[in-house]
Amino acid sequence: xxxxxxxxxxxxxxxxxxxxxxxxxxxxxxxxxxxxxxxxxxxxxxxxxxxxxxxxxxxxxxxxxxxxxxxxxxxxxxxxxxxxxxxxxxxxxxxxxxxxxxxxxxxxxxxxxxxxxxxxxxxxxxxxxxxxxxxxxxxxxxxxxxxxxxxxxxxxxxxxxxxxxxxxxxxxxxxxxxxxxxxxxxxxxxxxxxxxxxxxxxxxxxxxxxxxxxxxxxxxxxxxxxxxxxxxxxxxxxxxxxxxxxxxxxxxxxxxxxxxxxxxxxxxxxxxxxxxxxxxxxxxxxxxxxxxxxxxxxxxxxxxxxxxxxxxxxxxxxxxxxxxxxxxxxxxxxxxxxxxxxxxxxxxxxxxxxxxxxxxxxxxxxxxxxxxxxxxxxxxxxxxxxxxxxxxxxxxxxxxxxxxxxxxxxxxxxxxxxxxxxxxxxxxxxxxxxxxxxxxxxxxxxxxxxxxxxxxxxxxxxxxxxxxxxxxxxxxxxxxxxxxxxxxxxxxxxxxxxxxxxxxxxxxxxxxxxxxxxxxxxxxxxxxxxxxxxxxxxxxxxxxxxxxxxxxxxxxxxxxxxxx
Numbered sequence: 281x282x283x284x285x286x287x288x289x290x291x292x293x294x295x296x297x298x299x300x301x302x303x304x305x306x307x308x309x310x311x312x313x314x315x316x317x318x319x320x321x322x323x324x325x326x327x328x329x330x331x332x333x334x335x336x337x338x339x340x341x342x343x344x345x346x347x348x349x350x351x352x353x354x355x356x357x358x359x360x361x362x363x364x365x366x367x368x369x370x371x372x373x374x375x376x377x378x379x380x381x382x383x384x385x386x387x388x389x390x391x392x393x394x395x396x397x398x399x400x401x402x403x404x405x406x407x408x409x410x411x412x413x414x415x416x417x418x419x420x421x422x423x424x425x426x427x428x429x430x431x432x433x434x435x436x437x438x439x440x441x442x443x444x445x446x447x448x449x450x451x452x453x454x455x456x457x458x459x460x461x462x463x464x465x466x467x468x469x470x471x472x473x474x475x476x477x478x479x480x481x482x483x484x485x486x487x488x489x490x491x492x493x494x495x496x497x498x499x500x501x502x503x504x505x506x507x508x509x510x511x512x513x514x515x516x517x518x519x520x521x522x523x524x525x526x527x528x529x530x531x532x533x534x535x536x537x538x539x540x541x542x543x544x545x546x547x548x549x550x551x552x553x554x555x556x557x558x559x560x561x562x563x564x565x566x567x568x569x570x571x572x573x574x575x576x577x578x579x580x581x582x583x584x585x586x587x588x589x590x591x592x593x594x595x596x597x598x599x600x601x602x603x604x605x606x607x608x609x610x611x612x613x614x615x616x617x618x619x620x621x622x623x624x625x626x627x628x629x630x631x632x633x634x635x636x637x638x639x640x641x642x643x644x645x646x647x648x649x650x651x652x653x654x655x656x657x658x659x660x661x662x663x664x665x666x667x668x669x670x671x672x673x674x675x676x677x678x679x680x681x682x683x684x685x686x687x688x689x690x691x692x693x694x695x696x697x698x699x700x701x702x703x704x705x706x707x708x709x710x711x712x713x714x715x716x717x718x719x720x721x722x723x724x725x726x727x728x729x730x731x732x733x734x735x736x737x738x739x740x741x742x743x744x745x746x747x748x749x750x751x752x753x754x755x756x757x758x759x760x761x762x763x764x765x766x767x768x769x770x771x772x773x774x775x776x777x778x779x780x781x782x783x784x785x786x787x788x789x790x791x792x793x794x795x796x797x798x799x800x801x802x803x804x805x806x807x808x809x810x811x812x813x814x815x816x817x818x819x820x821x822x823x824x825x826x827x828x829x830x831x832x833x834x835x836x837x838x839x840x841x842x843x844x
Contacts, residue, residue, distance in 0.1 A: 307331065309622075310338070312376035312384045313612035314369065316413065318348035318391035318447025319471050319523060319581065321365060323372040324609040325379050329643075330622055334636040335431075335613055336644065337711065338379065343368040344577040348391040348447050348471045356397040365401075369409055385612040386413045389421050390448035390469065418465025422451040424611035426460050429453075429519060431614050432544065432606030434633050434714035439516040441506060441596060444607060445524040445588050447471035447581075452502040452592070454509050454516070461509040464502035468495060470524055470585030478584055483561045491584070495591040503595045518598040521607040523578065524585030529603045530573030531556060531582075544605040545717035550593045553601075557586045602716070633714040638683045641710045645690035651768055656685035658778060659764035662790075663757075665780040670788060670824060671756040680719060681757040683712070684726035688765060704728035704741050721745060722754050729758035730765050734823055759823050763790070766812045774804040786825055792832040806832040 308327045315322040322342050326335040345368050349361040376384050386405075392398040393415050402413045416424065425444045433440070435457035442453040448469040454462040473491065480487055510516065520529075529546045532553075560568065560583050568579040593601065617623045642649060663671070663678050671677070684707075691702030707724035715723065721744050728741045735742040735755060745751050767775050779791040790813060794804040810830050817828040 310379055310381045311613060311616055312372075312379070312381045313609040313616075314372050314376075314384060314386040314411070315607075315609040315612070316347065316365065316369075316386065316388040316392060317608075318389065318449075318469060319346060319577075320344050320447070321347070321368045321372065322609050323375065324613070325376055325381060326610075326613045328613070328617060328622060329640065332636050332639060332643075333617070333623055334640055335617070336640050337610075339375070340609075341372070341375070343371075344575070346447075346471065346577070348469075348475070350395065350475075354396060355394075357391065357395045357401055362401055366405070366409070369405060369411060373409055373411060383616070384411060385616055386411050387416050387421075387424065387608065387612060388413050389416060389446065389608070390418070390465075390467065391471075393417070394448070394467075418449060418451070418467075419463050421449070421608065422453050422463040422465050423460070424608045424615060425451050425521060426453050426455055426463065426611065427614040428606040428608055428611030429521060429604050430455070431610050431633070432604050432713045433519065439510065439514050440519050441516045441598065442519045442521065442604075443525070443589070443592055443601075444521045445470060445585055445592075446522060450499065450502075450588060450592070452499070452506055454506045462502075462505045464505055466498055466502050468498040468588065470581040470588065473584035473588065474581045478581075481565050482563060483583055488561060488587070491587055492591050495588050496595060499588075499592055499595060503592070506596065516596075516598070518593065518596065518601045519604050520589065520601045521604050524582070524589055525601065525603055526605070527574045527578050527582055528553060528556065528586055528589060531571060534572040542605065542711075542717070542720075543603045544711075544713075545715065545720065546603045547600055547717070550590070550599050550601075553586065553590050553593065557583075557590050560586060606713075634679070634683070634712075637711065637713040637715075638686050641707070641712065642686050642690060644710075645687075645693040645706055647687065647690050647693075648771075649686075651771070652686045652689060654773055654775075655688065655761070655764045655768050656682050658767055658775065659685045659760050661778060662760045662763055662780055666760070666782075666788070669782050670780075670826065671760070673753060673756065676719075677753045677757045680723050680726055680753070681760060683715075683723045684730070684757065685761055685764065687723070688727045688730050688761060690727075698732075700728055700731050708741075718745075718747075718750060722750055725754045726757045726761060729754070730761040734819060755823060759820065762816055762819060763813065766816050767792070767809050769808050769812050772798075774806060775809055783829065786827060787829060788820065788824075788826040789829040789831065792830070794832065 308329060310327055313324045320342050324337060325339040327338050328335040345364040347357060347361045347365050349358040351358055388402060392401060402415060405411050405413055426442060429442050437457055439454060439456045444451040446469045448471060450466045450468050452464045477491060526543055529543045529548060532548045533546060565579060568582060569576045574582060642652060659681055663681055687707055688703060690706050691699035694702040704724045704727060707727055712720045725741045725745055729735055745754055774795050775792050776795045777793045781789055783789050792806050792809055794806050797804055810832050813830045820826055820828040
């Protein structure tokens with residue numbers, strides 16, 4: 281079959297494509313993933329770093345193709361929908377090829393697997409576009425979504441319930457940092473519900489009651505499996521992925537008056553969702569199309585999608601949801617990495633997600649990793665030695681301090697002048713996987729305040745940190761980073777270690793221990809580092825009330841630069 285508007289391409293090129301323009305830098309491998317969904321087709325182009333066993337997203341695009349539109353009699357995928365899909369897939373293929381990808385991974389989900397002519401359409405895609413499409417089953421779709429989320433969030437030992445509401449199916453997954461316990465797929469989705477039951481708009485109250493009962497009946501087996509697999513006393517975290525969860529989060533964020541730069545890690549409660557849903561149901565389509573945060577096509581299916589989301593949260597008895605921007609297409613990348621031997625273990629990969637995403641961002645902006653690691657080591661040493669008197673952090677700040685130390689100089693990628701402000705911008709707008717929205721902002725703010733002025737109420741970077749406790753953490757961690765960064769005056773390592781102690785009620789003494797001199801005789805002169813550290817004394821006094829004293833000592837002969 282040849283859809284309208286397309287031309288056959290002979291036997292077609294294989295999905296493994298030779299690199300063309302846009303070749304990757306040395307060591308990186310580029311791969312593309314295409315997710316052919318019921319409502320949309322998503323393209324993702326990733327740069328895989330074999331050394332870090334990680335990947336970064338180079339480009340992500342989405343087109344609303346509504347492939348799930350069916351012939352009312354035969355149930356076949358409609359001709360116009362197939363044509364839209366072919367045009368989009370041609371664009372995706374050409375765009376991926378221009379980035380020099382070595383392979384295009386393509387998966388089709390519920391719309392294609394349920395249609396009588398689904399396999400015929402896939403054969404036409406292969407013949408005409410050279411794309412080999414994997415027709416994934418419901419459980420396989422759930423597994424790929426799980427891998428995608430696994431690459432974007434730090435699970436720890438907390439069980440996570442992943443809820444992915446697509447156009448034609450809803451996946452419910454239970455997993456933790458060690459295993460995926462339940463993988464389910466249910467034939468209910470936002471497009472399917474709108475197509476079968478959404479003829480009345482706005483939705484009458486009686487129809488809402490009917491739809492909620494219908495959704496509950498469809499989801500009941502999956503929810504029962506989730507509950508049965510939860511161990512006694514476990515309280516899972518609910519994670520929402522894909523279109524509906526993202527659209528609801530965008531609408532709720534718009535209500536707050538300052539939408540986040542990214543929806544990754546955005547949280548909302550069931551009560552807020554219920555209030556939003558009650559308003560959406562009363563609005564006709566034309567008014568929903570003008571709502572901020574969603575496009576016109578999403579406005580058509582937002583009500584049934586939100587009904588599924590709200591009903592699922594109620595059935596699971598979970599009061600809050602956190603958004604994850606990664607899903608099936610990222611799962612295709614992770615699955616490819618596993619098959620290529622670039623990941624030995626998906627759980628080991630997941631357990632180091634924070635470290636890898638920070639190092640990836642540092643590499644992107646040309647950070648001198650050796651110097652940043654030295655600063656991080658000194659900052660963490662200060663943290664450990666001053667815990668309980670200079671700061672009262674419970675451990676969360678230590679993780680954020682390490683990330684901020686690794687990235688504190690990335691603003692020099694833009695300009696050395698006032699680079700701490702550029703650093704804040706780059707971190708805030710960058711991708712930090714495994715961190716919540718608040719933690720992401722805190723890392724950026726800690727790096728922002730490692731030099732020059734202390735936080736002020738008028739600063740946007742300070743205003744975005746709403747919690748008083750979070751502001752206290754940012755302030756104290758930034759102070760520790762300021763001290764550590766002040767010792768990074770030269771390209772080479774000259775400070776071997778430091779000792780921090782409380783001399784009296786409000787006096788902090790830091791003693792620097794030098795490295796041996798390069799010539800092999802004596803020790804490095806730390807006069808420059810002592811001078812630099814003493815310049816932080818006014819900021820230390822203002823931020824903490826402690827008077828800073830600095831000294832240096834050689835480890836062999838006891839020679840000492842006296843404290844001042």
